[in-house]
Amino acid sequence: MHEDEAGETIILPDEVDSFRELSEYLDVLSSSTRLRILKIIERKPKDIRQISSEIRTSYENTKKHIDKLLSIGVVRKEAGLSRPTSKGIHPVWKYSLVPGGMEAIVRNLGLFSNMRLASADADLSARLAAVRGQVAEEFSGGVPAVTLLGGPDDGTVFPLEGERIAVGRGDRDAAGDLSAILLSEEYAAVTRVSKPHARFTLQSGVWHIEDCGSTGGTFVNGAALAPHHRQPLQDGDLIDLARGVHGASFVYTERGRSEREEEEP
Structure with missing residues (x-):
């Protein structure tokens, strides 16, 4: 279009x-x-x-x-x-x-x-x-989540739980006290978790995305975020960490994995 x-x-x-x-x-x-x-x-x-x-x-x-x-x-x-x-x-x-x-x-x-x-x-x-x-x-009852789009891990769902979640490449230990969304080395444009590319933060019941001073930048629906500015997310928002084939893209959804019913006997 x-x-x-x-x-x-x-x-x-x-x-x-x-x-x-x-x-x-x-x-x-x-x-x-x-x-x-x-x-x-x-x-x-x-x-x-x-x-x-x-x-x-x-x-x-x-x-x-x-x-x-x-x-x-x-x-x-x-x-x-x-x-x-x-x-x-x-x-x-x-x-x-x-x-x-x-x-x-x-x-x-x-x-x-x-x-x-x-x-x-x-x-x-x-x-x-x-x-x-x-x-x-x-299918109510699920938690908000982001789904990875493209690349070798296309379709991977990351539920957003807790209050702060770093996103980038690297070791879980490097994330300190933060939960981490760890991306494989194929997403080369995304910086390591030791200096997270971006961070999801829960404020007053609303999830926000923040660029952590990354080189490649963080974009929501195509608009670049200023470093360390927390952008509130809405259902269906598209998030790009850097641009190009070696970046990582996500779609944010208010509903993540639905609650599972107990197994029938």
Whole structure:
């Protein structure tokens, strides 16, 4: 997306494809029934009949919901055994949330929420906000977190717990009394934790990001932070530690990993 000489917004073909795919993604997640299914299979694989019984709808409708979730890659199926019946035990397909599935949904919605959709498609922007609200409500109880984007550790989720968390490369012992988000050496543009690149700080219930005088700089939604200035974070903010292929980027989400239900007997 960019502006022409007259200042009008031009949507490029690849962005049109992204918006269309986002619309399809939101269609799948906008169903409260499908979100309930994700919660039901979050901890333990279940077959269609078990899921159908818990959401109280027909086998056929449940199968349709599962197929939709399979289409966006958040659910997987694998062979298992049915519960004992008068006819014995037989093989069935069981469905479960893919590892990191909810974190991926939160990350994806957070990334797209940071795009300037309003000027391109106000309806899509409103739908995105609504689905993010539904997901947060259904999977409430998680802690705020940042998810690493790109590089060898792409998709790693770091819950923000405590009051101060340093971020950079190096040894945990070098972080002193701070908790630390430790990045691998591949993120070469990020300074060592012994002189942290940046720091997350909790103030009055709000998480802030602060650049610790780094060489590469810290950016929130593309805007550079002044050294040692604490910037409050909002759900979906994009954080860059340095720029370029050897920097590190994160998306901040108010909801981290959801609370896990106890294992069923």
